[in-house]
Amino acid sequence: MAEDRDMPVIDLQDSGKRAALFERIRRDHSVEIAEDYVELIADLIETNGEARLVDLADLLGVSRPTVNNTIQRLQKEGYVESKPYRSIFLTDKGRAVAEHARQRHHMVLDFLHTIGVPADIAEADAEGLEHHLSEQTLDCLARATEALKKASGHGDNQS
Amino acid sequence: MAEDRDMPVIDLQDSGKRAALFERIRRDHSVEIAEDYVELIADLIETNGEARLVDLADLLGVSRPTVNNTIQRLQKEGYVESKPYRSIFLTDKGRAVAEHARQRHHMVLDFLHTIGVPADIAEADAEGLEHHLSEQTLDCLARATEALKKASGHGDNQS
């Protein structure tokens, strides 16, 4: 079982196909911030009754002007609404994105916990992984999580 | 088994802890391009004997000036070396990063294949996921992949 660990994973022959993959990643990254913001905004509204800029800045670990700037972009792009000096609301589009993001976040966390990743590390990794999963992969991941839960339910094969 | 699918995943109480997670993601993203570049450069050198800017641009789906620009940054950061108008070489640091990136890439692909993700989609998702996995999660992922391979070797529980 000597693996091909040191072989190119990448098909250098068809550069068009390879380029398309990287283009998707760049697209993923451009919506990633939108997803994290609307998810946080939804959480804040549910928990505190409103989403304030200052709380977003604290949770995201960036400055208040940075959040202000991003919120204005997200407003242009139709994810949120907010009047000057007032708190932030989600549009229907924003709510839909938040809901989807939250589901994926749950699913990734559930999987990471199931394969034995410590809670802290799972939370950290999930925050990045959640934006790079296609629908098909999410399906497969859910099935794999169930299979692993069942397996570790019966026998045990830890460390 | 009604899940808490619609609960905040996020602890809004400890904003410092949450902020640290997002800070890690921003850090991950800042090395992500370096990882993809050095991995591609290593592949090109092994396959073609040299890594040329034009091939990188084609494979990445970006313009030649963009690659030129990034290569200059990667040179400043000590990942690559190249003299004007000549092809691109990896430093020891670059080779180490490439090797690590390739291992993760293999591992993520292997996992995705194992849980039944179609090859095309697996390749696409792996290109993004590979940059957001901690060492601990990689370990757990490798173990889970083995467990799933063993499981589907004996019985079968597809679709």
Added chain:
DNA sequence: ATATAAATTTAGCCTATGCTAAGTTTGCGA
């Protein structure tokens, strides 16, 4: 009611990452 504190916005700056158009250098075929 008003002073002060908190929150938000604006202005001005930076780097990373993308682009096109135009210039330079290299390499190859006639």
Added chain:
DNA sequence: TCGCAAACTTAGCATAGGCTAAATTTATAT
């Protein structure tokens, strides 16, 4: 060998996403 095409670089531009410092607005506490 030398001229042209390919490859690379430079210049100049744009946007996203960071920052600090300084205004402005809103909210609170006496």
